[in-house]
Each structure stands twice: as C-alpha cells, then as structure tokens.
Amino acid sequence: MNDFATRHAIIVGGGASGVLLAYQLLQNPEFGFRVSLIERRLEIGRGLAYHTNNPEHVLNVRAANMSALPDDPEHFWRWLSNRVEGPLCPDPYCFVPRRAYGDYLASLTRPFTSSESGTPRLNIVHGQCVDVVEGAAGTVVTLDDGSSHTGDVVILATGNERPVARFPCDADPWAPPSTSVDRDTTVLILGTGLTMIDYLLSLLRSGHRGQIVAMSRRGLLARTHRRTDPTRIDESDVPFGASASRLLRWLRDRVDAQTAAGGDWRSVIDAIRPHTQRLWHELPLPSRRSFLEHARAWWDIHRHRTAPEVEACLTQVLASGRLSLLAGKVTGIEPNAAGALVRYRRRGQQDTASLQVGLIVDCTGIVKDPRATNNPVIQSLFGQGLARADALQIGIDIAYDCAVINWNGIASRRLFAVGPLTRAAFWEIVAIPDIRTQCAELAQRLAAVCNPIVSPPY
Numbered sequence: 001m002n003d004f005a006t007r008h009a010i011i012v013g014g015g016a017s018g019v020l021l022a023y024q025l026l027q028n029p030e031f032g033f034r035v036s037l038i039e040r041r042l043e044i045g046r047g048l049a050y051h052t053n054n055p056e057h058v059l060n061v062r063a064a065n066m067s068a069l070p071d072d073p074e075h076f077w078r079w080l081s082n083r084v085e086g087p088l089c090p091d092p093y094c095f096v097p098r099r100a101y102g103d104y105l106a107s108l109t110r111p112f113t114s115s116e117s118g119t120p121r122l123n124i125v126h127g128q129c130v131d132v133v134e135g136a137a138g139t140v141v142t143l144d145d146g147s148s149h150t151g152d153v154v155i156l157a158t159g160n161e162r163p164v165a166r167f168p169c170d171a172d173p174w175a176p177p178s179t180s181v182d183r184d185t186t187v188l189i190l191g192t193g194l195t196m197i198d199y200l201l202s203l204l205r206s207g208h209r210g211q212i213v214a215m216s217r218r219g220l221l222a223r224t225h226r227r228t229d230p231t232r233i234d235e236s237d238v239p240f241g242a243s244a245s246r247l248l249r250w251l252r253d254r255v256d257a258q259t260a261a262g263g264d265w266r267s268v269i270d271a272i273r274p275h276t277q278r279l280w281h282e283l284p285l286p287s288r289r290s291f292l293e294h295a296r297a298w299w300d301i302h303r304h305r306t307a308p309e310v311e312a313c314l315t316q317v318l319a320s321g322r323l324s325l326l327a328g329k330v331t332g333i334e335p336n337a338a339g340a341l342v343r344y345r346r347r348g349q350q351d352t353a354s355l356q357v358g359l360i361v362d363c364t365g366i367v368k369d370p371r372a373t374n375n376p377v378i379q380s381l382f383g384q385g386l387a388r389a390d391a392l393q394i395g396i397d398i399a400y401d402c403a404v405i406n407w408n409g410i411a412s413r414r415l416f417a418v419g420p421l422t423r424a425a426f427w428e429i430v431a432i433p434d435i436r437t438q439c440a441e442l443a444q445r446l447a448a449v450c451n452p453i454v455s456p457p458y
Contacts, residue, residue, distance in 0.1 A: 013157035014039025015047025017419025024443035045105030064092035095307035185358025219327030244287035280427035395424030
C-alpha cells in the first residue's frame with residue numbers, strides 16, 4: 001500500500017457526491033487518504049439521478065458544464081468524445097443521457113480500485129449503513145449485515161432521499177412505470193417540476209395512452225436552456241445580507257437591463273451561480289423562510305431548466321391535450337376499486353372538484369424535513385444527538401466547513417456531509433458544478449486537519 005495512505009475516510013453513499021469526494025481525497029497521494037465508499041446499490045456513481053436507463057432522461061445541464069473536476073472544465077467533454085461508440089452529441093452545448101453521466105462518474109473510481117501497486121486505496125463496500133459512532137479516537141460505522149469499519153472521519157454523501165409513500169395507488173417516481181398499470185387510466189402526478197417531467201417521459205415511452213394530469217400549488221413548468229453565456233456580475237455589485245424583497249428587486253433590475261440591451265434573462269441567472277451560496281448564507285433567517293414560501297418555485301423554474309429536446313416533447317404533449325397542468329391543492333383522496341377519487345381545490349378558488357385516477361405519482365421532490373427520512377444512518381444520528389435539523393427543517397444543520405452540528409450546537413471534528421444533505425447551509429448544492437467545488441474544498445480541509453488513527457485493514 002502507498003506509504004502516504006495512513007488516514008482512512010469513510011464515505012457513506014456512493015452516488016455522485018460520494019464519488020466526487022472520493023476522487024478528490026484520492027487524486028492527490030500527498031493527502032494521505034485511503035477511502036471506504038459504502039453504497040447499497042450495486043453500481044457506483046448512479047444514485048437517484050443517474051441510474052435511469054431511459055435515454056430520454058437527459059442532463060439538465062449542458063455537457064460543457066458537467067466536468068467532475070473544478071480545475072478541468074473540459075474533462076467530461078473529453079471523456080464523452082473519446083468513448084468507443086463515439087460522442088452522444090455534436091458539441092459541448094448538448095445534453096446527454098443521464099445514464100452516460102453515471103458511466104463517467106463510475107470511471108473516476110477505477111484507477112483507485114486497481115491492486116497493481118499493492119492494496120487499493122479505494123475500497124467499495126456494498127451494503128446499507130445503519131449507524132455511526134463518533135469517538136475521541138475515531139469513528140465506527142456499522143452496516144446492516146453487522147459488519148463495521150473504523151476510520152478517522154465519516155462523510156455523509158447520502159444524496160436525495162426518496163419521499164415516503166403517502167397515497168393509495170402510489171408509484172415510485174424514480175422507477176419505470178409498472179407494466180401492471182392500465183395504459184388507458186388517468187394518471188395524477190403531484191408536482192410540476194423536473195421529477196414530473198422525467199416521469200412523464202417514462203409514461204410516454206412505456207406506451208401510456210390515458211390522460212396525464214400534473215398538479216402543483218402554482219402549476220409552473222421549468223423554463224428551457226438556450227445557447228447563452230453568463231454575463232458578468234462582480235461580487236462587489238451583489239447585495240449580500242439584503243432582505244429577500246430587496247434582493248428580488250435587484251435581480252429584476254439586472255434582468256430588465258439585460259433584456260433591454262438585447263440579451264437573455266438566462267445570462268443573469270447563470271451569472272449569479274458563483275454567488276448563490278454566499279447569498280443564502282448571509283440572507284436573514286426570516287428572508288430565507290419568506291423565500292421558501294413565496295419565491296422558491298419561481299426561482300426553481302428559472303434556475304433549474306430543461307433541455308431543448310425536452311421542451312419540444314412537452315410542447316407537443318400539452319398541445320395534444322394528453323397532459324394537463326393544474327394549479328391547485330389536493331384536499332382528499334378516497335381509494336376505490338379503480339384507483340382513487342381525488343378531491344382538489346384550484347388555486348384562488350373555494351370550491352372543490354374531483355378526479356378519478358388509476359395512479360398517483362408523488363413528484364413533489366425530495367424529502368424536505370430531514371427527520372422524516374427512512375434512511376437508518378440519519379435516523380441514528382438524530383437518535384444519538386449527533387445531528388439536528390436546521391432552523392427551517394430543510395436539512396441537517398451543517399457548519400460552513402461541512403461539519404455536522406450536534407444537538408447542542410457543537411460542530412463535529414470527525415463527521416461531515418456533502419451534497420444535497422447540506423442544502424440547509426448552502427441551498428444551491430444539488431447540481432454537479434456546485435457539488436464538485438464543495439468536495440474539492442472539503443478534501444483540502446480534511447487533508448490539512450485530519451489526524452490519523454490506527455485502524456484495522458479492510
């Protein structure tokens with residue numbers, strides 16, 4: 001084994017966040033890390049986002065911005081262009097199938113699992129992590145098969161959590177539609193965001209013929225990417241620490257000026273990206289709450305956009321009448337032999353209406369309240385007091401250096417988190433361009449401060 005590899009990092013979660021962090025810890029041998037990557041799925045680098053086999057499920061970010069390496073922005077495009085079967089799209093502004101991106105992430109781990117030069121520095125452990133114990137001398141994680149691993153630090157990279165089934169005739173939004181579902185039945189999709197669009201594409205690909213109704217509080221659809229480049233916004237021009245209302249006025253003024261000059265609003269939204277995390281960090285708590293309640297949906301549809309080919313499909317399905325968008329709220333669900341009778345109230349109205357459906361798909365997104373998770377390791381951390389929910393209950397409480405904060409407000413020195421689990425601290429931390437930077441910075445910090453312990457071999 002490499003003489004430098006004297007420190008052991010355990011990463012819980014082998015999706016995109018876990019793979020990106022593992023790569024950053026291992027790519028520089030002088031960091032002195034070996035890594036155990038714990039993943040319950042058989043494939044590494046997939047997670048919820050990249051496990052799909054549907055070729056119509058494409059990235060929501062163009063290939064040019066999807067490098068896993070913050071200091072090598074063309075890394076993914078080169079990998080894509082050098083594939084044996086040839087590139088999947090003609091230029092870096094294209095949107096490739098998400099399955100291909102999962103292949104790319106998995107390829108990052110292969111050099112570190114090789115045993116040509118001795119013991120591999122990356123050990124992939126397949127199983128479900130159920131417990132983490134933090135001590136003065138190190139950390140111990142336990143898997144569902146009873147095995148345990150000891151390390152210097154544990155980093156949670158569990159990604160987005162699936163919502164718990166809440167409705168009768170409920171379907172998994174991240175799984176292909178069941179062949180047992182009547183293709184002529186009416187399907188109700190709760191939510192009108194990107195997850196809804198994915199499931200709609202899956203329904204169409206499976207040959208579904210019935211009516212599809214997508215309902216959300218505002219009935220908004222994600223906007224579409226165009227071939228635009230970000231404008232430049234200097235850090236000194238950004239009103240950090242301002243209230244949500246003042247920040248919104250500033251943003252509208254920038255967009256108005258851009259469009260008046262013949263530009264595109266997308267250039268302004270994209271230009272804010274380098275500043276988003278600091279904006280969230282310095283936004284007063286009441287303004288954060290107000291943003292989540294009143295402005296989040298509008299921000300999401302402009303910030304998280306769809307590929308042009310997806311827009312073309314949506315336009316066609318809406319024009320044909322097969323897809324209906326409803327701005328409203330479900331008020332009751334009554335199961336019956338044909339599925340369920342759904343009662344709902346349209347936005348701005350007092351009267352209720354009803355809809356007979358054969359299938360309900362909850363695409364309202366990821367688990368919002370971290371305490372509602374079914375993930376046993378997160379439940380264990382809450383139970384031990386090693387973690388707590390943030391003030392807004394949108395994630396676990398995380399320090400700005402990614403350390404997990406325990407029930408009495410103390411940041412851990414051995415327990416960290418990356419990726420969507422840290423949304424309470426960073427907000428914009430669900431896309432690869434944000435996560436890759438977070439992982440690179442955390443790897444640097446861990447290399448600087450982590451003290452090795454004596455731990456058993458793999």
